[in-house]
Amino acid sequence: MKLKYIKAIVFLSSCAILASCEKQLTEKPFSFLTPNNFYLNESDARTAINGVYAELYSWDMYMQPFWNLNILDDDHVSGADWFLGTSGAGNPMGYWGVDGPWNGCFKIISRANTVLENVTLINTDIDHEVKGRILGEAYFLRAWAYFQLVQMYGGVPIRTESLSANSNQNVPRAKIVDNYELIVEDLKKAEQMLFPVGHAKAGEPGRVNRGVAKGFLAKVYLTIASAGLANGSVTVRGGQDNGYYTYPKKVVAGFEGVDSNKYFQLAADKALELINDEEYELFDNWENIWSMASRNTKENMWQLQSLAGSAFVNNLHNYFNARSTFGTGAVWLSNNHYKDYEENDHRVLKGITHNYQALNGVYVFYPSWEASKYKNLNGITYNNNGTTSDKAYTIKYASVTNPDLANSDAYLPLLRYAEIYLIYAEAANEVHHGPTVEAYRKLNKVVERAKATAAPAGMNQQEFRSFVLAERAREFALEGVRKFDLLRWGIYLDVMNKISLGQNNISKIRTQKNLLMPIPLDEINSNTMIKENNPGW
Template identity: 65%
Template sequence: MNNNISHYINKACRILVIPAALLSLGSCTKALEETPYSFYSPGNFYKNESDAKIAMNGVYSALNTWEMYQQPFWNLTVLDDDHVSGADWFLGTSGAGNPQGYWGVDGPWVGCYTIIGRANTVLENVGKLETDIDAEIKQRILGECYFLRGWAYFQLVQLYGGVPIRTMTLSEDPERNRPRASVEEVYAAIIADFKKAETMLFPAGHAKAGELGRVTRGLAKGMLAKTYLTMASGAATGNVSVRGGQDNGYYTYAKNIVAGYENIDSKHYAELARDKAMELILDNEYSLYDSWKELWAKGSRNRREHMWEVQSMTGTAFMNNLHNYFSALSTFGRGATWFTNHHYLDYEDADLRVLDGVVHNYATNTGTKYFYPSWQAAIYKTINGVTYNNNGTTDDRAYVIKYADVSDPTLANSDAYFPLMRYSEIYLIYAEAANEANDGPTTEAYTYLKKVRDRAHATEAPAGMDKEQFRSFVIAERAREFALEGVRRFDLMRWGIYLQVMNKIGTGQNNISKVRAPRNLLLPIPLSEINSNQSIPGNNPGW
């Protein structure tokens, strides 16, 4: 029996056409409209536990749409950092600092507000149910809504800065014109939602936690810790050292306080992040996989280390083209996205994240055989009597295995899962936060950094680092651990070094432009939102 949430979302969508507040797409206002489809409306749909579950699945389903993780969300985030390279035809828009040239540029705004609108509808209507629903299931469903709404606002505030806060549907609050809240106000709303979710959700594995793929209590704690850390780092001062530039040297940058974070107490939020991460660690709810290969196998999805993933299911509408763009084998011949040679050189030779996690020998869909990297030809050029090719330039492509294990790799769309939070990030959140809160690394900060490096078979981190050295090391470790998982861009942004790091490169591998302007610090607000919301007088700076 398939107990993955994708199965139930797909089944629910076949059973019933539910209200437009659960299914509509468009601008913020459009996503929140409640015009009923067919004869269903919130008033006559929400009658029992089954209805509540179907509606809740409609909130989740917004993650796997053409506004979110079927492409736009990861296209606008994963492709925009210092370590990514790829085909110029694919990275020539958002990957080159020109998100408006990408057809899905409005996707994150529309998709996140769709999640918010659907969550508000479920909160208001399931909250009224008193009969024909298990009280604990009702509590869990409400907790899921609070979490998903908080998660959507967390994405919005990072990508757009201050945004309108809507915690009610238009039937409860008919005011369509909502001004942008401040960054601090948005974070207050996010924290409130995650805290509510934490008290209402069940831990992973609980009998009433629901199918695999649903959010859990531990995930709410993890996202709280990540939110606190984002606030702390955005408001922090000092320096960060980063390996990069044209020569892949080490450069130290004066950290900028991120706009909107000026009045945030950096040390206080670092303490909150540290304590919340440790609380989750002590819960023993999750654990790391021992093997990097096993971590990315189909059978490991939604288990142990994978705290939350975007679900997918072969043979349904809930598929994506992650495999096709990120893997060595593709309908394009080879995938369109890989990480750079410079980033590859930031791993130790025995690090499993490149030894096992990068594809060193592969064949295209036409049978042409390649190896990577060109400078390790003695290891990878000839394997079991078979010779592989590499021209030393455009053939140097570090393809990862993270999205490769799918049901049918010969198809453009497949059932790849996208990781939204892994347990290894909790260890690194703790290490980073403890360092910032203590004004230098503690023994425990080293301990949890070591757990991540031990799994990778990397050597121990240098002893005796000061605060800024440890800070820089952890940021680099996050880049090694989460390559092409959509983490690096947000790390550069929250530490206020995005422009410096990108512009130090200029033109990157495969002639991909890394030149960025101040306007690239935020995405443009969709024109449809500006035109329909009279309380937003203009766009983000530069757009």
């Protein structure tokens, strides 16, 4: 990163944690800074780490491209063809933001490297515990960015030094397992350096803490373990008829020879450690997760922050909500996935919008086959034409300050405590070659919180594995989890192609090239050590 751009970065970043955001947006940027006159004290260190977080809010990342390329590309999502016709239909090269995640994640990595190199040298006018925390945040964010990259692109160049005019930009792609080695190493460092949630020096809401580092470490272990598993099968509900299909487990390319049992054990141990820390708790009612009052509390371990009236807003509400400046939203759950929930499961009973008024004034209900419940409500008659009206809109991004704006202050979950329970359940089942009492207990904590029926007793290893995978799909729908679950289990192509043509004529047909994203041509043209793109691109 060229040093003359440091202030531009930190000016944007000063609201990354959204503490005193309105005041900080008025600060004047300096014209030029060097390490000698910038990294002098604790205030400089805080500003620098905010600059790493700031990239999350860019048009490379969560302003749209990052969630577009991941949330829209799974078996349970549907939407308007004008929006899902590119990345949602397996054609990411047709999407304007296709290079965003690569560029954005490497900016995070570069900025984190700058923090690690320079904040380390600050020894005066700084609380050394806060200094350690800031370095821990930098290690975590670097690991998080590499985790996203390796899942999306396969092995990527490892850069652990900041970029400068004199640095070597030509770095070859590392092996996938080497990328994961760095990710694990960085997360372990972060875990040791960060404070637990609620600690006086843990930092403002929106910063990562020790529990978040532990949670992602468990998630990374689970990803390695499941990707490397060489036998077994998974049953998934889907296809045109929404039936149950069993697919053989395939080793994901790059994970050959991985000791899956070792990593499943590590995932189970780390998830259980985090649970036993008792620093977080599930909300009693599933729907409470998504209220504005619940932000950054209880199970919302790490969320993308936002602030109405500032530059730190996003368009999640506009695309996912039933009522939108488009008239209605552009993204919804498929009817088939809706039918995978029990009728009284709060994740559809309360988590899907059943009655709403579109921007044109028309009152609509969903789904058409439940007219007796939703057609007439509070003296209003709602409509559904039985085809294009059947759109299962989530409430997850509906709670915003002003729902009539295209860009608003929706929060996006980056890690929820419910996932830690499901990580433990999945990993323990694999370690013990079948579900243990404790695996059932952790699974049912999530299932029963949603008011769904407890998992069936007496399941074998494959049945429990498949149930957990389905439960993750029900719990984390439209949160950017499902695609990576299918990829790490090696069944993404099977599941997508079994559907072929999805709801609203959205193509679910995928080929081998869709297993990885295309590397940006700018990277290939400028980095002489990368000779070719991912297969098929």
